Amino acid sequence: MLKGIINYSHYLMQEAVNQGDTIIDATCGNGHDTVFLSKIAGQEGHVFGFDIQDQAIAHTNELLAQNGSTNTTLIKDSHSNLLHHIPVDRLTRLGGAIFNLGFLPGSDKSIITQSETTILAIESMLLHLKQNGIIVLVVYHGHEGGDQEREELMRYVRQLNQYHYQVLFYGFVNQKNDPPFILAITKHE
Amino acid sequence: MLKGIINYSHYLMQEAVNQGDTIIDATCGNGHDTVFLSKIAGQEGHVFGFDIQDQAIAHTNELLAQNGSTNTTLIKDSHSNLLHHIPVDRLTRLGGAIFNLGFLPGSDKSIITQSETTILAIESMLLHLKQNGIIVLVVYHGHEGGDQEREELMRYVRQLNQYHYQVLFYGFVNQKNDPPFILAITKHE
Numbered sequence: 001m002l003k004g005i006i007n008y009s010h011y012l013m014q015e016a017v018n019q020g021d022t023i024i025d026a027t028c029g030n031g032h033d034t035v036f037l038s039k040i041a042g043q044e045g046h047v048f049g050f051d052i053q054d055q056a057i058a059h060t061n062e063l064l065a066q067n068g069s070t071n072t073t074l075i076k077d078s079h080s081n082l083l084h085h086i087p088v089d090r091l092t093r094l095g096g097a098i099f100n101l102g103f104l105p106g107s108d109k110s111i112i113t114q115s116e117t118t119i120l121a122i123e124s125m126l127l128h129l130k131q132n133g134i135i136v137l138v139v140y141h142g143h144e145g146g147d148q149e150r151e152e153l154m155r156y157v158r159q160l161n162q163y164h165y166q167v168l169f170y171g172f173v174n175q176k177n178d179p180p181f182i183l184a185i186t187k188h189e
Numbered sequence: 190m191l192k193g194i195i196n197y198s199h200y201l202m203q204e205a206v207n208q209g210d211t212i213i214d215a216t217c218g219n220g221h222d223t224v225f226l227s228k229i230a231g232q233e234g235h236v237f238g239f240d241i242q243d244q245a246i247a248h249t250n251e252l253l254a255q256n257g258s259t260n261t262t263l264i265k266d267s268h269s270n271l272l273h274h275i276p277v278d279r280l281t282r283l284g285g286a287i288f289n290l291g292f293l294p295g296s297d298k299s300i301i302t303q304s305e306t307t308i309l310a311i312e313s314m315l316l317h318l319k320q321n322g323i324i325v326l327v328v329y330h331g332h333e334g335g336d337q338e339r340e341e342l343m344r345y346v347r348q349l350n351q352y353h354y355q356v357l358f359y360g361f362v363n364q365k366n367d368p369p370f371i372l373a374i375t376k377h378e
Binding site: 016159162167184 | 346
């Protein structure tokens with residue numbers, strides 16, 4: 001009945017993003033989101049996918065090829081360096097971005113996203129985000145270090161000016177074992 | 190972009206409820222929800238509206254008459270007594286319920302909903318709720334006593350068995366002055 005976390009994250013992206021927009025997949029991971037974003041960006045749009053791990057870039061590349069995606073660029077670097085990789089004309093059309101925070105499933109659990117670089121990336125994105133654009137954070141926090149990242153992130157989003165941004169919390173509160181939740185930031189008209 | 194609280198509460202009810210269902214408005218208040226629920230219940234369905242204040246019942250009656258609603262019954266009693274007022278054949282078709290927790294706008298601010306009676310009402314509803322039915326709580330908590338009600342309610346919903354129920358929190362976390370949020374409980378298939 002109620003949309004699950006992954007389903008709802010895709011729903012939010014789809015609602016906010018228009019064909020022709022630039023979209024950022026800040027954490028390619030297994031590549032599933034990147035393929036989905038490539039579809040909603042359309043032929044005129046473009047997806048920039050970031051990951052710091054070779055394995056993630058390789059998997060995502062493979063999945064994109066299988067799906068015949070031609071509007072994507074993968075970058076092996078931290079998402080906090082996004083300004084160095086995205087051409088200005090694409091940046092001015094930034095309609096949405098998505099993060100999956102935590103570690104890459106099936107990989108080294110010690111390599112986790114860090115709130116410092118996540119927040120740096122969000123700040124860059126907010127500057128360039130179109131009106132009504134969206135940044136969706138899917139926060140996995142059950143791993144070691146996950147608590148701290150979650151708390152630092154919550155502190156950051158709570159102080160975003162409500163006259164410019166809406167920050168939605170969407171999560172299931174009666175599930176055991178630290179289920180992921182969504183933080184979605186939109187820019188006002 | 191992102192659905193506001195009242196808008197999303199109506200969206201959730203509309204998604205979960207089918208024509209012909211029984212719906213409970215646990216807190217009629219100004220009657221706006223009751224009129225909306227009357228529409229989504231359809232001619233075969235029925236809405237039971239509760240409020241403990243004369244003013245709320247009078248306003249709601251008036252609004253229902255203006256809208257030509259014929260599928261509603263208003264009851265001046267606590268929603269915790271709902272089992273005494275709803276016929277069994279209607280109770281077995283319970284598709285949804287909504288609460289607006291806090292005080293009646295424009296009325297005596299000392300008359301507020303209490304977590305004890307709210308929880309008693311929820312327990313009764315959960316027993317009779319159809320599979321995929323929903324209970325939507327719109328939690329206003331900026332008034333005196335609102336903190337306590339919110340905390341007691343959060344403690345209650347967190348312990349609901351995840352194998353039978355989903356409990357969603359939907360709220361904006363960067364707004365000042367204790368904005369309302371939604372807790373939505375659905376029963377699994």
